[in-house]
Amino acid sequence: ASAQFQLAVPVAVVFAPGSVPGDLPKPLPFRDVREMEIPVNLKTTVTSRYEMVYRSATAQEEAALEAATAQEADAALHPLQDATLGSLTMYVVPETSSLLPQGTSVYVGKHRSALVRAGGSLAALRTRLQQLTQVMSFTASSITAALSDRVPDGQLGPDARRHLKSSLGYEITFSLLNPDPKSHAVDWDIEDAVNRYVRPVLDKLSLVANFSVDSQILYYAVLGVTPRFDKESSSFLLSAHSLPHVINPVEARLGSSAASLYPVLNFLLYVPERSHSPLYIQDKDGAPVSTNAFHSPRWGGIMVYNVEAPASPQASLPLHVDVDMVRVMEVFLSQLRLLFGLSREELPREFLLESPGNEGLADWELDCLLWAHTVENVATVSTTLTSLAQLLDKIGNIVIKDDVASEVYRAVASAQSAMAELAAGHLHSAFQASKEAVTSSERAFFDPSLLHLLYFPDDQKFAIYIPLFLPMAVPILLSLAKIVREARQCKKEPTKMD
Amino acid sequence: VCTSRFWFNYRHVANTLSVYRSVKRLGIPDSHIVLMLADDMACNPRNPKPATVFSHKNMELNVYGDDVEVDYRSYEVTVENFLRVLTGRIPPSTPRSKRLLSDDRSNILIYMTGHGGNGFLKFQDSEEITNVELADAFEQMWQKRRYNELLFIIDTCQGASMYERFYSPNIMALASSQVGEDSLSHQPDLGIGVHLMDRYTFYVLEFLEEIHPASQTSMNDLFQVCPKSLCVSTPGHRTDLFQRDPQNVLITDFFGSVRKVEITAETISLDRDIAGFESKLPKDELATEPLKYAEQLPVAQIIHQKPKQKDWHPPGGFILGLWALIIMVFFKTYGIKHMKHIF
Numbered sequence: 001a002s003a004q005f006q007l008a009v010p011v012a013v014v015f016a017p018g019s020v021p022g023d024l025p026k027p028l029p030f031r032d033v034r035e036m037e038i039p040v041n042l043k044t045t046v047t048s049r050y051e052m053v054y055r056s057a058t059a060q061e062e063a064a065l066e067a068a069t070a071q072e073a074d075a076a077l078h079p080l081q082d083a084t085l086g087s088l089t090m091y092v093v094p095e096t097s098s099l100l101p102q103g104t105s106v107y108v109g110k111h112r113s114a115l116v117r118a119g120g121s122l123a124a125l126r127t128r129l130q131q132l133t134q135v136m137s138f139t140a141s142s143i144t145a146a147l148s149d150r151v152p153d154g155q156l157g158p159d160a161r162r163h164l165k166s167s168l169g170y171e172i173t174f175s176l177l178n179p180d181p182k183s184h185a186v187d188w189d190i191e192d193a194v195n196r197y198v199r200p201v202l203d204k205l206s207l208v209a210n211f212s213v214d215s216q217i218l219y220y221a222v223l224g225v226t227p228r229f230d231k232e233s234s235s236f237l238l239s240a241h242s243l244p245h246v247i248n249p250v251e252a253r254l255g256s257s258a259a260s261l262y263p264v265l266n267f268l269l270y271v272p273e274r275s276h277s278p279l280y281i282q283d284k285d286g287a288p289v290s291t292n293a294f295h296s297p298r299w300g301g302i303m304v305y306n307v308e309a310p311a312s313p314q315a316s317l318p319l320h321v322d323v324d325m326v327r328v329m330e331v332f333l334s335q336l337r338l339l340f341g342l343s344r345e346e347l348p349r350e351f352l353l354e355s356p357g358n359e360g361l362a363d364w365e366l367d368c369l370l371w372a373h374t375v376e377n378v379a380t381v382s383t384t385l386t387s388l389a390q391l392l393d394k395i396g397n398i399v400i401k402d403d404v405a406s407e408v409y410r411a412v413a414s415a416q417s418a419m420a421e422l423a424a425g426h427l428h429s430a431f432q433a434s435k436e437a438v439t440s441s442e443r444a445f446f447d448p449s450l451l452h453l454l455y456f457p458d459d460q461k462f463a464i465y466i467p468l469f470l471p472m473a474v475p476i477l478l479s480l481a482k483i484v485r486e487a488r489q490c491k492k493e494p495t496k497m498d
Numbered sequence: 499v500c501t502s503r504f505w506f507n508y509r510h511v512a513n514t515l516s517v518y519r520s521v522k523r524l525g526i527p528d529s530h531i532v533l534m535l536a537d538d539m540a541c542n543p544r545n546p547k548p549a550t551v552f553s554h555k556n557m558e559l560n561v562y563g564d565d566v567e568v569d570y571r572s573y574e575v576t577v578e579n580f581l582r583v584l585t586g587r588i589p590p591s592t593p594r595s596k597r598l599l600s601d602d603r604s605n606i607l608i609y610m611t612g613h614g615g616n617g618f619l620k621f622q623d624s625e626e627i628t629n630v631e632l633a634d635a636f637e638q639m640w641q642k643r644r645y646n647e648l649l650f651i652i653d654t655c656q657g658a659s660m661y662e663r664f665y666s667p668n669i670m671a672l673a674s675s676q677v678g679e680d681s682l683s684h685q686p687d688l689g690i691g692v693h694l695m696d697r698y699t700f701y702v703l704e705f706l707e708e709i710h711p712a713s714q715t716s717m718n719d720l721f722q723v724c725p726k727s728l729c730v731s732t733p734g735h736r737t738d739l740f741q742r743d744p745q746n747v748l749i750t751d752f753f754g755s756v757r758k759v760e761i762t763a764e765t766i767s768l769d770r771d772i773a774g775f776e777s778k779l780p781k782d783e784l785a786t787e788p789l790k791y792a793e794q795l796p797v798a799q800i801i802h803q804k805p806k807q808k809d810w811h812p813p814g815g816f817i818l819g820l821w822a823l824i825i826m827v828f829f830k831t832y833g834i835k836h837m838k839h840i841f
Contacts, residue, residue: 149602149643161603197768224525243759245711248525261594283761293762298603301762326768334765345764358769387641394634445642448589451581476823483830 001386002043005375008425009137010087011052013129016065018094019118020056021125029055034130038140041150046143046375050133051425057091065091070099071354074109081113085207086367086427088136089113090129095120104352106132110362135347136364138371142341146376149383162297163341166373166380168439169210169262172198173300174332175254176323177221180273184307185318188269190215193325201333201360207431208369212260223270224249227279233288236272236279238304243281243294246302265339266300267332271307271321278306293331301335303328333360340369370431374422377434381415384441391450404447411440499580501612501621503536503572508692509683511539512553513611513653513699515561520706521607522565524754532583532598534570536622546690553695553703569596577627585638602643607651607752611699614654616677617662633663640666647740649752653698655680658734670740670747672720674698675731682730697729711754717744 015028024030031053038046057065064076073091081089093099095118100107105117106128114132119125144151148161164170174194178186194213202211223246227236238246254266272279280288281304295301305328307321337343342365344353356362385408392398414437421430500514518533539551540562551562570579582588583598600606612619618626639645650671652660657673664671674681674696683693684700695703701724709715721735721744737744750756813821 165601240759240761244756245525247757247759248527248711248755251529252527261597261599281761289761289763291762291765294759295762296757296759298601299757303762330765330768331762333768335762337766338760338762338764343764355767357767360766384642387638390641391638446587448582448587451578451585451587476827479827479830480823483826 001382003379003382005044005046005378005419006049006423007046007138007143007371007375008049008051008423009133010082010425011050011129011133012082012087012089013052013054014061014089014091015054015056016091016093016097017057017062019092019097021118021120021122023122024054025122029053038143040144040147044147044150044379046147048138049423049425050130052129061091065093065099067099070101070107070109070115070352073099073115074107074111074113074354077113078109078111081111083112083363084426084428085370085431086137086425087112088133088364090132091115092118092125094118101352103350105350107352108132108136108354108362108364110354110356110359112136112363112367131348132351135351137367138375142368142372143375145341146372147379150379163372164263164265164298164339166376166438167209167263168435169212169260171260171262171264172202172211172213172336173254173264173266174213174215175266175268176215176217177250177268177270178217178219179222179271180275181219181318183274183317183319184271184321186217186271186321186323188217188323188328189325193329197326197329197333197358200358201336204359204361204366205369207366207428208373210262212262216255218253221250221253227272227276233280236276237282237288238279239282240284244296247296247299263298264300265336267335268300268302269323269328270302270304271323272304274317277309279304280306291331291334293335295335295338297339300339301332303331337361337365341372342368367427370427374418374427374431374434377431377438378415378418378422381411381434381437381441384445385411385415388441388445388450398450401447401449404444404449407440407444407447411437411444414440499534499575499608499610499612500536501575501610501619503538503622505539505542505544506692507612508539508551508690509695510611511535511537512551512561512694513696514609515551515566516553516559516695516699516703517609518566519561520703521753524706524709524750525711526753526755528565528567529595530755531567532569532596533567534575534580534583535568536575537568537571544691552687552690567595573622575622577621577625577631580621580627581631581635584635586642586644598644600644603646604644605647605649605752606645607649609651609653610660611653611696614652614656614660616656617659619652619654619660629660629663632660633665636664636669637666640668647742647747647751651702653681653696657681658736661736664736664739667739668741669736670717670744671736673734674724674729676734679731698724698731698733701728706749706753709749709753711750711756713748713750715749717747717749720749 020028031051034050034052036048036050038048040046058080060080061077064080065073067073067076077089077091089112091113093115097117100115100117105119107115109115114136116125116128116132119128145161145163146166174190176186176188176190178184194215198213202213205211223238225238225242225246227238229235230237250268251266254268281292281294283289291303292306293301293303305323307319310319337360342361347353354362356365388408392400414433418430418433418437421427421433500510502510514533514535518531521531522528539545540549549562550560553559553561570583583596586598588597598606610619612621614620617629620626636648639648645668647668648670650661650664650669652672653674654660656675656677656679658676661669661671661673662677675698682697684695684697686693702720705720705723721733724733726732740747
């Protein structure tokens with residue numbers, strides 16, 4: 001189905017005193033709109049509009065920008081900004097400002113603002129702003145990844161279909177695997193850890209989807225791969241190419257939740273056996289991985305937690321192990337971010353990013369997710385409804401129930417409203433509308449009454465009724481023929497008689 | 499999917515269970531397998547060794563062990579349920595194990611066995627599924643991107659006719675015999691009294707015994723399995739809808755499960771001393787609402803529903819024509835002059 005997406009990003013560019021470039025086309029404040037096209041396939045295009053409003057700083061903003069460090073400036077500027085989802089504010093500071101450390105020209109805060117060092121000319125500033133806006137909202141690759149089922153196959157990069165698909169909810173399961181309970185009595189205070197560290201992140205992500213969390217402990221669950229013993233480091237190593245085979249034997253025992261149909265994200269903490277401790281994961285170059293963890297796209301992550309050998313060999317087994325939940329949650333939450341596609345690795349060097357702290361993700365990262373998910377949702381609705389229409393064309397006598405019809409109408413209305421809101425730059429309402437559209441279209445498409453088996457094609461109807469009616473029709477047709485012949489004779493008779 | 503029931507179709511159940519075992523051995527967990535069997539072999543009164551299903555004569559291998567998880571059994575194996583599983587149009591009360599929860603990165607393997615003919619497959623001696631319906635179901639799956647690649651294996655008589663009508667991309671199909679040929683069974687067991695396996699599946703399983711999760715064998719080797727000298731029928735395959743070259747497709751892409759894995763290199767830093775999240779309900783207020791039984795059927799709506807006012811439509815063409823014919827014949831036979839006596 002063809003779809004023309006228009007994504008509008010409202011950006012406010014605020015010039016601090018001393019940072020205004022000399023070659024402005026018009027005096028401040030003025031508006032400028034930039035459009036960029038991202039072609040996806042023949043029938044789908046995405047046009048991004050960056051609506052930039054250039055203005056000079058107000059007195060309060062100037063005062064905030066006098067702060068000593070970028071973090072303080074960001075915190076002071078936060079209440080003065082436009083905090084709606086999807087909008088961005090960029091403060092341009094003079095080239096000589098000490099707010100940004102040496103070597104960095106851009107500081108991205110944890111809300112929706114950034115501090116940019118003036119670059120001399122307006123053109124240079126514009127390219128930097130363009131790059132920054134794309135990082136903080138959406139790039140061509142993130143949009144094509146969201147529309148991955150429309151992109152012709154050869155053009156998909158390795159990133160496509162790696163991130164979690166947009167869904168109305170996700171289930172997160174934390175599992176502790178203890179293959180050797182005789183040696184280790186492992187205690188993990190998961191409930192407290194979830195309340196302290198995971199809940200804030202999930203609350204921030206609650207705009208995107210519903211999350212439910214559960215946890216379990218599995219005993220005698222072994223990895224499917226035997227690790228090698230390395231003499232030099234006197235530790236056991238799991239090489240990178242044996243990692244894919246680790247997951248399957250464990251998955252059979254994980255017991256995915258029987259209740260919900262949402263995608264499940266599994267986070268496993270593996271405490272190796274006494275005889276295989278310490279266990280390190282090796283990456284492709286042979287170096288041990290600092291986090292001792294790996295993850296599989298759209299599935300979850302596994303972390304190996306090594307237990308110190310007991311001080312004296314006569315220590316009584318089982319050893320009591322209290323898991324350091326902070327270290328574990330740091331890894332699991334970063335794996336959660338990577339599963340959703342929020343990675344901070346591919347940014348250019350002069351960008352300094354503020355860490356989001358316990359919230360897990362910055363406001364602009366939430367926006368990135370929402371842009372991608374909204375586009376994906378609307379594209380899915382369009383494909384689903386087109387396919388439903390094609391099904392109905394093919395099987396002409398399918399009966400559409402009233403509730404299916406109303407779901408279809410609702411889906412169409414919500415999708416249109418989502419597209420309109422995207423074009424206007426209202427990300428929040430666009431996302432809500434797209435969620436409603438997806439719910440309605442899925443309900444309509446997967447309605448159990450639409451099974452084509454239940455509707456008989458015309459040739460089957462003929463095959464049933466012809467043997468029934470043909471013998472009965474033979475005397476009727478013969479009589480009809482007789483009637484016609486007699487009528488003709490009657491007509492001829494009077495003329496002959498005369 | 500095993501589409502037959504009754505004791506003399508023992509071999510179809512044994513076929514299906516052996517393929518199920520191989521697939522589990524190569525790493526696919528039960529949560530990712532939908533097994534449809536009539537399941538009337540192991541406890542059949544005619545089974546001399548109850549609770550077992552053997553796949554090899556001399557009763558070497560019992561494929562009906564402790565951990566066989568049958569999702570659709572006995573009378574639930576119908577064409578309708580099979581199509582519902584494939585297209586996803588399942589009533590909301592169906593449990594997770596009976597659903598196909600695949601997405602656009604899933605590779606699906608479908609193995610069907612039973613009795614078939616030219617263009618159809620017989621389900622439990624009472625209904626058939628035609629190749630057109632199967633092709634349409636796959637197209638519905640493709641439209642919703644419920645699969646990345648699909649491998650369809652069928653072991654029935656004239657099996658190749660079932661894949662003739664496929665038209666969706668990324669499907670590869672294998673059949674045990676061509677149109678006009680019958681697939682034959684492998685060996686009878688004198689102790690049990692029936693044939694235990696079909697030839698094609700037997701040789702496919704021998705081939706799969708040598709595959710382990712890290713093996714690099716490609717699909718081309720699977721196409722060579724069971725030549726005419728061993729199988730009597732000519733196995734066929736269809737790869738024109740498949741985008742990759744079968745030479746590059748690993749057997750484990752479909753029969754096993756090897757996931758893509760990435761090393762976690764980044765971490766975030768958490769503030770250790772953050773206060774715990776206070777639970778919203780103070781403990782003594784937890785059970786405020788009295789618990790009540792969940793409404794499963796909207797009974798109030800059903801019993802108070804008035805019968806729907808159906809709009810009156812004038813009779814359609816066929817009925818009108820039939821009545822016109824009958825009336826004409828009547829009046830021709832009895833003559834128009836009698837009309838005044840009738841009305």
